Amino acid sequence: MTVEPCAMCCGAALHARVARVVYGAADPKAGAVESLHRLLDDARANHRVEAMGGVRAAEAAALLREFFETKR
Template sequence: NTTLYSTVEPCAMCAGAMVLARIKRLVYGARDPKTGAAGSVMNIVNNRRLNHRISVAEGVLATESSALLKEFFALKRRGL
């Protein structure tokens, strides 16, 4: 009965690990249009061929999550 909270949509590897761990629910803020695996690019968390599916709430605090990610990567590029 675990809920996983994330700032950004999980990648394929993380989504696969969540399915294997049988996470019940995923809540995330920002979509990832390049590698998102909870509906943006692919949908591993709700793939009918797998033996577990995850309930997803997307876009929770999306604006704040996107701003946080942009700030993080801007600082990273400056070496901070």
């Protein structure tokens, strides 16, 4: 993934029993892995998803910035 998953994406990963999520850029507005919430670390969930963020973060942030600049 390019950006940190939101709450709905984290919920889907938990329900689908995804083993690992790898993403580039953090999402300070809606990120639910480490920015706003830590949903994948919640002990109440019956499944654990390994999460690795910051992979090629600068490139991911640039890609997101470029995408949204073309939308405006």
